[in-house]
Amino acid sequence: MEKNKIETGLSSDVKKEPRRVVFVTKKTSAKVVGERGPQLMTYPHLLIREAIAFQVLVIAMVLVALFWDAPLEQLANPLITPNPAKAPWYFLGLQELLHFFPPFVAGILIPTLVVIALIVIPYFNVNIEGEPLWARRPAQNLRTILIIVLALLALLAVFHAWTIFVPTALVAGLLVLSYAARLGEKGLLQSLGTKPLSWWVMTWFIAVSICLTAVGTFFRGPGWSWVWPWGTHAG
Amino acid sequence: MATTFHSALQSLRETKVWKSIFRRGPANTNRTRSLAVFGNLFLHWMPVKVREKSLRVRASYYLGSISFILFIVLFVTGILLMFYYHPAAPHAYRDMKDLQFVVSNGVFLRNLHRLAAHLMVFVVFWHMFHVFYRGGYKPPHEFNWIVGVMLLLLTLFLSYTGYLLPWDQLAFWAVTVGTNIISAMPVVGNKVRFLLLGGNIVGENALLRFYVLHVVILPLIAFFFIGIHFWRVQKDGGLTVKPKDDDGKE
Numbered sequence: 001m002e003k004n005k006i007e008t009g010l011s012s013d014v015k016k017e018p019r020r021v022v023f024v025t026k027k028t029s030a031k032v033v034g035e036r037g038p039q040l041m042t043y044p045h046l047l048i049r050e051a052i053a054f055q056v057l058v059i060a061m062v063l064v065a066l067f068w069d070a071p072l073e074q075l076a077n078p079l080i081t082p083n084p085a086k087a088p089w090y091f092l093g094l095q096e097l098l099h100f101f102p103p104f105v106a107g108i109l110i111p112t113l114v115v116i117a118l119i120v121i122p123y124f125n126v127n128i129e130g131e132p133l134w135a136r137r138p139a140q141n142l143r144t145i146l147i148i149v150l151a152l153l154a155l156l157a158v159f160h161a162w163t164i165f166v167p168t169a170l171v172a173g174l175l176v177l178s179y180a181a182r183l184g185e186k187g188l189l190q191s192l193g194t195k196p197l198s199w200w201v202m203t204w205f206i207a208v209s210i211c212l213t214a215v216g217t218f219f220r221g222p223g224w225s226w227v228w229p230w231g232t233h234a235g
Numbered sequence: 236m237a238t239t240f241h242s243a244l245q246s247l248r249e250t251k252v253w254k255s256i257f258r259r260g261p262a263n264t265n266r267t268r269s270l271a272v273f274g275n276l277f278l279h280w281m282p283v284k285v286r287e288k289s290l291r292v293r294a295s296y297y298l299g300s301i302s303f304i305l306f307i308v309l310f311v312t313g314i315l316l317m318f319y320y321h322p323a324a325p326h327a328y329r330d331m332k333d334l335q336f337v338v339s340n341g342v343f344l345r346n347l348h349r350l351a352a353h354l355m356v357f358v359v360f361w362h363m364f365h366v367f368y369r370g371g372y373k374p375p376h377e378f379n380w381i382v383g384v385m386l387l388l389l390t391l392f393l394s395y396t397g398y399l400l401p402w403d404q405l406a407f408w409a410v411t412v413g414t415n416i417i418s419a420m421p422v423v424g425n426k427v428r429f430l431l432l433g434g435n436i437v438g439e440n441a442l443l444r445f446y447v448l449h450v451v452i453l454p455l456i457a458f459f460f461i462g463i464h465f466w467r468v469q470k471d472g473g474l475t476v477k478p479k480d481d482d483g484k485e
Contacts (some may be wrong), residue, residue: 037476039284043262043271046285047278053297054304061308061354065346072335075328076407078436085408088398090356090391095412107416118384121367122377130370202367 083222092216093209099224100161114205121198132194133175134182142179149175163215167207175200280466282473289474294369298362299468302390303461305355312348313450320400322446324439327402352394359390371475379467382460389457396449399442410445411437 040046074080087095097106133141149172156165174192182193221227247253248261262271269283288294319338320330334341363383366372372380399410414437417428433440468474 038287040287040290041265041268042281042283042285043268043278046281046290049290049297050300053300057301057304058308061347061350065343065350068346068350069342070345070349071405072331072401073404075325076402076404076437078407080404082404082408085412087409087413088395089353090360090394091413094416098416103416103419104421107419108421115384115388118363119381122372122374122380199368202364206364 084220084224086216086220089213089217092220093212096163096212096216096220099220100159100164130196132182133197133200134179134193138179138182142176145175146172163212164208167211168204171200171204171207280462280469282469286473286476288476294474294476296361296365298358298365302355302358302362303465305351305358306457306461308351309348309355310454312344312351313454315344316348317450322400322443324402324442327400327442331401331403352397356390356394359387363387366475369475369477373475375471376467376475379464379471382464382467386457386460386464389453389460393449393453393457396445396453399437399445400449402442407437410441414441 086092094106094111097110100106101110149168153165153168153172156162156168174189177189178192178195181187181189184190218229219226245261254260257271258274259267259270262268272278272281272283316334319334319341321327331345334345338344366380366383395410395413399406414428414432417431418424420427429435431441431444432438433444
């Protein structure tokens with residue numbers, strides 16, 4: 001009986017388990033930066049967690065699906081255009097972009113560039129070292145970034161793209177504050193000061209995406225005009 | 236009671252039939268537990284052992300697993316929905332009404348499918364951002380990151396093609412708005428749009444094409460990429476564990 005009990009301990013018999021030996025240089029450190037540490041058997045330790053995740057998720061979804069009905073509007077009719085006609089929520093960020101930029105830029109160029117940028121991330125040695133932005137030549141880095149950010153903000157202002165302008169300005173503001181707080185005592189701003197450039201770019205991208213999607217979903221009414229979600233409007 | 240059940244289970248696992256199915260007896264040693272993983276078609280792509288740190292909730296929030304679970308839920312509910320659906324205009328819309336008023340639990344089935352679809356888009360995005368912040372794209376995981384980007388796009392296409400199928404005003408105009416953007420593509424824009432819609436407007440042909448994409452082509456491609464994605468997680472040495480995780484705290 002005792003033999004059949006599921007072991008909760010670690011399988012880390014040094015004699016039985018070969019250890020990976022790696023020659024670590026500064027360039028290759030990211031590959032081995034995660035030291036292997038103790039290991040557990042997949043069966044049952046990983047599988048039981050997957051099973052629990054499955055059950056919790058399905059139960060939660062069933063409960064929600066019992067009470068939250070999928071919408072069904074009138075039969076599709078090409079002659080009656082709803083105003084505004086909206087895409088699914090995950091494309092409303094793009095639809096919001098279409099409001100500011102010509103269709104080719106907002107609908108083709110920007111999405112294509114985003115996908116390409118995502119694909120090339122691992123091949124451009126993005127943040128392999130994870131070096132903080134302010135680690136070396138902080139003043140020079142700050143100046144370069146400020147010039148780029150201000151140029152971008154000016155461009156956005158020309159297009160009246162305030163939905164992008166605001167999150168961009170907010171992230172840039174945090175960046176400047178983290179520069180000021182980089183040497184200060186431990187806190188939120190000081191920890192932001194330890195983030196690498198790639199962190200800032202991705203955070204900016206996510207902030208803009210969320211802002212565009214939220215505005216497109218909740219704040220746009222007839223003719224893509226600004227509405228308040230709690231206000232009453234026909235449409 | 237518990238011990239009776241336990242011993243009954245044990246003796247079941249010692250039977251010839253059990254062993255013939257699972258190719259092993261009870262998994263009570265590390266050797267038989269390894270066999271349980273690599274002797275099973277559905278688990279063989281998994282590592283036999285995983286790092287304790289990569290099992291912690293904060294290492295992944297199980298977002299990859301949740302994405303796959305949602306895919307399975309969508310697969311099952313989707314097949315059930317196919318029993319009640321005709322990809323023809325306006326019959327498709329009447330099928331939605333039938334789900335609502337005629338089919339037992341039809342609305343529930345549709346709710347579950349729709350909920351899982353929206354959740355999947357959300358969770359797959361979250362998964363990608365989380366992997367980025369963990370540095371999970373770094374060597375040797377570069378290729379798997381690309382497979383992940385492909386899976387994100389497939390998720391979006393799957394969700395979008397499914398959006399048209401109810402054939403109501405919401406579906407029709409969402410797809411009209413979206414596919415109009417394709418026309419902005421230089422030179423080939425209108426041709427690509429015509430190819431996708433099977434015409435110049437969102438009509439019966441578009442419904443059929445979106446249906447075939449949604450239930451056959453895209454799920455097959457997604458299955459293929461999911462297979463590569465999972466398999467590469469193991470081949471590339473498991474989840475990325477940050478040195479920060481060494482502090483012993485969650």
